Amino acid sequence: MAVKVLILVGTKKGAFILESGAERQSWRLRGPFCETWPMNHVIADAASGAIYGGGGNAWFGPAVWKSTDLGATWTHSSAGLAYAAGEEPIKAVWSLAPGAGTLYAGVEPAGLFRSDDAGQSWRHIAGLRDHPSRPHWQPGGGGLILHSLVLHPSDPRQLWVAISTAGVFHSADRGETWEARNQGTRADYLPEGQRYPDYGQCVHCLVMAAGKPDRLYQQNHCGMYRSEDGGRHWHSIEAGLPSTFGFPAATHPRDPDSLYLLPLNGDTAGRYVPDAQAAVWRTRDGGAHWEALRRGLPQQNAFFGVLRQAMATDRLAPAGAYFGTSTGALFASADEGDSWSCIAQHLPAILSVETLVAEA
């Protein structure tokens, strides 16, 4: 069956879509969409084919945008996407994840909402903000944001969220109650002796290994980690990487041992690629060993960063890999990261990259 591949790009000034065939060699760019609102996360629900964009506009507040025709037309809604009167209002939607008949949205200030009518209306999942740690959550550089949503692939009761700066939390009852799962992740910004708290870590991105729901990976402000037990315990996988700092993480669509990271030079050193030379780092053994993937990427004068939701893979074989930069360039690989090419540049700052493989 012929397929087309869509790259869904959220930027500081609207959503964009790039489209290609299965060969993924030439791309056609469409956009900007969503009235040039800042779009923190643009995703596709593979089950329905709908595209959703979560964002927030400085004038008009937060909303989730939706297209059911692959981006040709869009609607938006924020019905129910609000905290109680008197609480700090929601500024923006930061993350979206489609589950079995439910669409989840993470927002700033950190909280979680669900929609059971395909994004037309929203309901607050209050249990997360009822967690006793909530008074101690601290906003990071991007705000107090719920940026990662990970759903269990076969158990709709289970989900994980990641909040900057609060850490990873897990629920086994559809969000009614939550448990902090941060044991083993470091908080270098706390005094010595207090660097492994129960919560308060600055997790940057949380992803699940393909076919292994108990295996999670995270890029943290302070290191890279793997968990084999759903986040109860974390183990460092940063040995062999050029720094302990970065934002995005992307898993392979089939191989649970493969992970892509894009380390940056450090939180106080500019937050661009180390030595101004771009590289995606790949492991094929769960983080025991790493290789730098540089072919086709700029190897001098590259002073860009890649944000937490701005790297993704597609589900084709060989898998495609993609990342977008803070300077508006989009890079793509059709061979699992072995070689790369720049397929768009001069876009607004790229905030998110996701993919959809659809029938042509």
Next chain:
Amino acid sequence: MANERSPSAAVVVTLPAALVRLFPGCARRVELSAATVGEAIDALEWRWPGMRDRVCDSTPRVRRHINVFVAGKRASLETRLPPGVEVMIMTAISGG
């Protein structure tokens, strides 16, 4: 937000272009009956569901980067509307 004891009056509300673009069929200039700014926004919400969320936050109050002027003066949701007055909803300086 609405003052039920105040009689509604016919007023004219002008809307910013960036807001109108979000609601197909919406005009820049709208005539409606309202006794307060809050009631005027209720009336806009009734005609174009979702518009209140774009103009007001959940506090509830007019959004930080939206300004409402009644007869040329900055207004809040509680501001009363005399008959025939012009209500201007405007986008403030914002963005980057």
